[in-house]
Amino acid sequence: MLVGELVELLQEYPAGLRVVVNGYENGYDDLTPERISIAKMCLNTGKHEWDGRHGDPPYPAEETPEAAEVVEALVLRRTSN
Numbered sequence: 001m002l003v004g005e006l007v008e009l010l011q012e013y014p015a016g017l018r019v020v021v022n023g024y025e026n027g028y029d030d031l032t033p034e035r036i037s038i039a040k041m042c043l044n045t046g047k048h049e050w051d052g053r054h055g056d057p058p059y060p061a062e063e064t065p066e067a068a069e070v071v072e073a074l075v076l077r078r079t080s081n
Contacts, residue, residue: 003074021078029078036076043069 001009020028045055045068057070 021076023078031076032079035079036074038072039075040070041073043071 019031021031023029040057041054042057043054045051046053054073058068
């Protein structure tokens, strides 16, 4: 999903509607502006069903598959107490 697509999608909902993300194991956490950032990620690296589809880019000392594509993405991180 691209930012423009997200903006278009969000316009369908009431402006006062709370935004949350799923909690670590159960429940929901609030999304806060300071937990939104841009990060680099390597596309299509998840190898197991418990991994996310995309992963952190390799460190310079690590081997990078030739087909690995590193991109920037907007990350919405949850916050838990």
